[in-house]
Amino acid sequence: MIKKTVHLFVALIIISVSSCKEDSTNKYQLVIANASLFNTKTLQVEGNKTVFIKNGFIAKIADSKSSDISLTNTINANERLLTPSFIDVHNHLNFVLGDTVEITNPQEFETARRLLTEQYIPYGVTVVRSAGGREAHIPMQQSWMKTDPEYVDYYPTGGALVSMDTKFYNHVYVGDSTEVVRKIREYYKLGIKHIKVYSLIGEPEMKAAVEVAKELDMNIFGHIENQIISIEAACKLGLINFEHAKTLFLEVIKEYEKASVDLSQLPPDDQENWRYREYEIFNFIGADSPSILKLIALFKENKVSVTPTIHLYAHPIGITNEALQLSLHKEDQLSWSPVQFERAKEGYEELATLIYMLHKNGIILNTGSDTYEPGKAILSEMLLFNELGIPMNEVLKIASLNSARSMNMDKSFGSIEVGKKAQLILFDKNPLLDPLNLLSKKTVIKDGYIWKKK
Numbered sequence: 001m002i003k004k005t006v007h008l009f010v011a012l013i014i015i016s017v018s019s020c021k022e023d024s025t026n027k028y029q030l031v032i033a034n035a036s037l038f039n040t041k042t043l044q045v046e047g048n049k050t051v052f053i054k055n056g057f058i059a060k061i062a063d064s065k066s067s068d069i070s071l072t073n074t075i076n077a078n079e080r081l082l083t084p085s086f087i088d089v090h091n092h093l094n095f096v097l098g099d100t101v102e103i104t105n106p107q108e109f110e111t112a113r114r115l116l117t118e119q120y121i122p123y124g125v126t127v128v129r130s131a132g133g134r135e136a137h138i139p140m141q142q143s144w145m146k147t148d149p150e151y152v153d154y155y156p157t158g159g160a161l162v163s164m165d166t167k168f169y170n171h172v173y174v175g176d177s178t179e180v181v182r183k184i185r186e187y188y189k190l191g192i193k194h195i196k197v198y199s200l201i202g203e204p205e206m207k208a209a210v211e212v213a214k215e216l217d218m219n220i221f222g223h224i225e226n227q228i229i230s231i232e233a234a235c236k237l238g239l240i241n242f243e244h245a246k247t248l249f250l251e252v253i254k255e256y257e258k259a260s261v262d263l264s265q266l267p268p269d270d271q272e273n274w275r276y277r278e279y280e281i282f283n284f285i286g287a288d289s290p291s292i293l294k295l296i297a298l299f300k301e302n303k304v305s306v307t308p309t310i311h312l313y314a315h316p317i318g319i320t321n322e323a324l325q326l327s328l329h330k331e332d333q334l335s336w337s338p339v340q341f342e343r344a345k346e347g348y349e350e351l352a353t354l355i356y357m358l359h360k361n362g363i364i365l366n367t368g369s370d371t372y373e374p375g376k377a378i379l380s381e382m383l384l385f386n387e388l389g390i391p392m393n394e395v396l397k398i399a400s401l402n403s404a405r406s407m408n409m410d411k412s413f414g415s416i417e418v419g420k421k422a423q424l425i426l427f428d429k430n431p432l433l434d435p436l437n438l439l440s441k442k443t444v445i446k447d448g449y450i451w452k453k454k
């Protein structure tokens with residue numbers, strides 16, 4: 001018995017000496033000492049923490065000791081806020097590379113990857129998912145699949161699936177359920193893990209897409225606005241990730257059309273007026289409409305996630321933060337009268353109210369850009385969430401943990417925990433104290449390296 005105890009004692013000494021030795025040598029790739037760590041699961045800040053990073057992953061988190069700061073490869077955070085990095089679940093490469101650009105030459109793949117990265121990492125976004133793109137870009141996206149500390153992590157989806165041939169370059173036509181299954185299996189073999197469906201898809205095709213995605217453990221999400229399939233039908237078939245909060249209003253207006261409700265006071269549904277018409281639809285229906293409440297209840301029951309993309313509606317009416325103004329593009333140069341601008345602002349308020357109601361009802365919101373200058377757009381989306389009433393700690397969770405969860409990737413991303421990827425933001429000024437500090441200087445850690453523009 002005594003002998004055994006001695007052995008145990010010796011073993012303990014060896015363990016403690018070796019762990020001590022490990023900490024004091026160059027074992028860690030990076031150590032962030034004395035940080036105020038933001039816990040996205042509890043929404044609390046945990047002060048005085050040291051995060052140890054090894055091989056791109058978080059290896060250990062401990063209470064800070066003064067010796068931590070003397071380790072090599074150490075950043076002294078000086079109590080600054082450390083958060084997980086942000087995620088964009090809704091990118092289209094054409095917004096970064098140009099609408100008409102198609103890159104198929106392998107020599108150009110890396111330049112494009114850098115261009116994409118520079119649109120994101122300076123804003124704290126390190127994980128990006130495509131929401132549908134050109135199939136011609138799949139070889140380039142495959143070359144980006146091996147993660148690299150210099151670049152954002154990019155998750156392709158292939159083209160958005162449609163069963164009506166739109167000839168739009170970000171869509172791929174699948175004529176029937178057999179075609180849907182064939183296409184998704186083809187994507188799976190190429191290493192693609194995320195599938196996008198668009199509203200111009202029939203019910204049998206949607207059913208097939210949801211089933212095969214489930215079988216292959218692929219993540220499926222959709223932009224559904226009651227063109228061929230309704231949100232309700234898609235949800236009942238098992239789709240749980242929905243894009244654009246505005247689609248709830250569009251769903252209801254289609255119901256009104258079917259019920260022959262008089263819609264003559266709405267602007268015409270044509271190329272020139274479609275955008276202004278959307279704001280007027282928000283006004284016409286209102287966030288407190290019983291049909292909207294029914295959809296919220298449906299989402300709640302089915303544990304749905306929604307990508308609001310509210311920025312897309314704030315930007316044309318000029319209410320985004322000045323520092324985050326995107327350059328105006330063709331479709332944003334609107335020739336509205338002052339009265340129309342005021343009406344659009346009222347419509348925006350209805351959309352904002354709806355997003356707040358979704359959040360309050362426990363619907364998982366996430367962050368998607370769906371526009372040019374996407375990294376900037378993600379920060380703008382976050383500030384707009386805060387302005388509509390969501391506290392900053394919850395906003396930080398939406399951009400990290402919620403977004404990772406709705407991509408089914410929260411094993412790797414979304415919180416600062418042992419075993420997760422070391423993709424972090426160290427803020428010079430704390431956004432929990434003032435939301436505008438979200439725009440303050442950031443040290444972005446990508447896979448354990450401090451990212452710097454080349």
Ligand SMILES: [Zn+2]
Nearest residue numbers: 090092131370
């Ligand atoms: Zn989109």
